[in-house]
Amino acid sequence: MRARLAVGVGALALAAMGATVISLVRGPSGPPASPSPDGDLPPLVELSGRLQSINRSVGAVTLGGPQGPVRLAVNEATTVFCHGRLGALTELAVGQPVRAAYEARGKQLVAVWIELVP
Numbered sequence: 001m002r003a004r005l006a007v008g009v010g011a012l013a014l015a016a017m018g019a020t021v022i023s024l025v026r027g028p029s030g031p032p033a034s035p036s037p038d039g040d041l042p043p044l045v046e047l048s049g050r051l052q053s054i055n056r057s058v059g060a061v062t063l064g065g066p067q068g069p070v071r072l073a074v075n076e077a078t079t080v081f082c083h084g085r086l087g088a089l090t091e092l093a094v095g096q097p098v099r100a101a102y103e104a105r106g107k108q109l110v111a112v113w114i115e116l117v118p
Contacts, residue, residue, distance in 0.1 A: 044101040044112055051096050056089060061111065063100060072102050072111040081115040092116065 049065035062071045080087040092098070097117040102109045 042103055044103055046099065046101045048097070048099045048117070051092060051094050051098055054089070054092060054094060061089075061092070061100075061114070063098065070109065072100060072114075073108050074111050074114070078111045079113040081113065083116065083118065087116065089114075 047063060047065050047070060049063040049070070051061060052064045052069055053060075053062040055061070059074050060071055061074055062069050074089060078089070080089055080092065082088075082091050092114065098114055099117055100114045101112045103112060104110075
């Protein structure tokens with residue numbers, strides 16, 4: 001009985017982890033990224049720069065990089081990493097150096113993750 005319970009709990013934990021990873025990669029909000037003709041998701045684009053603006057009410061950040069400013073939409077599916085741990089958008093401030101990965105969804109660039117760089 002305990003062995004079955006342990007196996008069931010382990011399977012549930014693995015399923016939850018898998019669902020979390022899928023939601024981090026694809027994100028639950030907004031239309032899903034359109035697959036390419038061969039069925040692959042479009043690649044993420046990474047960039048580094050300093051935060052030039054954060055607009056939490058609109059759900060957008062602007063990063064200044066070598067090619068100029070890039071405006072990224074952020075939402076509840078955007079993962080924020082701060083000092084090696086999961087963080088929140090509220091922990092980021094203008095002027096901080098960050099790395100980010102985004103994907104194009106229609107005409108919008110949507111941040112999949114943002115990492116505070118030490």
